[in-house]
Amino acid sequence: MRIPLVQHSTRRRRARYRRVLWSGAEVLVTAGVLVLLLVVHQLWWTNREAREGAERRVEALERAWGAGGGAGPGTGMDAGEGAGPGIGDGSGSGPGDDDGGLDGGPGGGLGRPGGGARDSRPGGTPRSSQAYAVLRIPRLGLRVPVAEGTSRRDVLDKGYVGHYAGTQQPGRQGNFAVAGHRNTHGEPFRRLDRLRSGDEVEVETRNAAYTYVVGRILPRTSPRDTGVIRPVPRSLTRPAYGYDAPGRYLTLTTCTPEYTSRYRMVVWAVLVATRPRG
Known part of the structure; x- marks a missing residue:
């Protein structure tokens, strides 16, 4: 009876295959863990961090208004005064980003750059990226700061x-128009599709609170x-769709x-009441 002999070269080849397979498995597991961590960061951590920061900003604005002060430099006048008439330059996020805004050309959203100059605008209007108002939507349980511009980062x-x-x-x-994330980074407009005609939306500034009522909705x-x-x-x-x-x-x-x-979803509301603060 002949006993088969295993050549050393065969053993080495099999050992190399096992090492390659093991290394490939380790790479796949590592990549899976990294992807999972990225998903957790995007869907949980960014939301938690942004929501906490936004809530702190709302509280800071309300404290400043309650103390009789403005929201910061350049806000001596009410935000409703001295607004410009036309659509701004392109800025913000580019196509493919979940920025909630509308693209006005190669630059992305229609708001002016939020990461640029921060000097006060004529008439005391808000600086770029400055939080100066609070938006409330009772149906959604939403209370969020409104800042000037649609820059993603700022x-x-x-x-x-x-x-x-x-x-x-x-x-x-005219038209007071705003954009917000629907997913990640606080996702303030996550449930915007739940709004119905007749729902109230309130915008509060240092000097007044404005109540709007939802009139029309453009789903896409x-x-x-x-x-x-x-x-x-x-x-x-x-x-x-429109007025x-x-x-x-x-x-x-x-x-x-x-x-x-x-695509973009759009909700329109019409001003029905103005209440001075204080």
């Missing part, structure tokens, strides 16, 4: 709602549909569907 990723620079300020004739439009934030808002891609007459409007925009930035 506004939206902090869990704030960003005001489209170039649109009007709260309470003024293009990220480049800038008509929805014009002074008299009307969709350019879906003209059946025809001048008024005092509030526009809320965010990404849709969830976890994508392919």
Whole structure:
């Protein structure tokens, strides 16, 4: 009876295969753990961090208003005064980012750059990226700061709602338009699709509280549909949605569907009451 002999070269080849397979398995496990940590960071940690920061900012604003002071340098006047008439330059996030805003060209969202100069604007209007108002939506249990501009880094990723620079300020004739994340980084507009006609939205500044009532909802439009934030808002891609007459409007925009930035959802509201503070 012949006993098969195992050559040393065969043993070495099998040992190399085992090492390759083991190393590949380790790489896959490591990659899986890293992906899991990234998901946890995006879906949990960024939300927790942004929400806590946004809540602290709301409390700071309310303390400053209660003490009779402004929200910081450059806010001696109410935010509703001295607003500019036109749509601002392109800035903020580029296409593909869940920034909740509308693209105004190669630069991304329509708000002016939030990471640029921070000097006060003429008339005491807010500086770029400055939080100066509080947005409340009772149906959603939402209370969030409003900051000037739609920069991801300096506004939206902090869990704030960003005001489209170039649109009007709260309470003024025209369109006060804002954007917010729907997913991650505080996701203040996560449940925006739950709003219904007749729901109230309140915007509070240092000098006054403005109550808007939801009138119309555009479930989906293009990220480049800038008509929805014009002074008299009307969709350019879906003209059946919007308004025809001048008024005092509030526009809320965010990404849709969830976890994508392919389209934008738009909620419009109309000013029904103004209450002076103090």
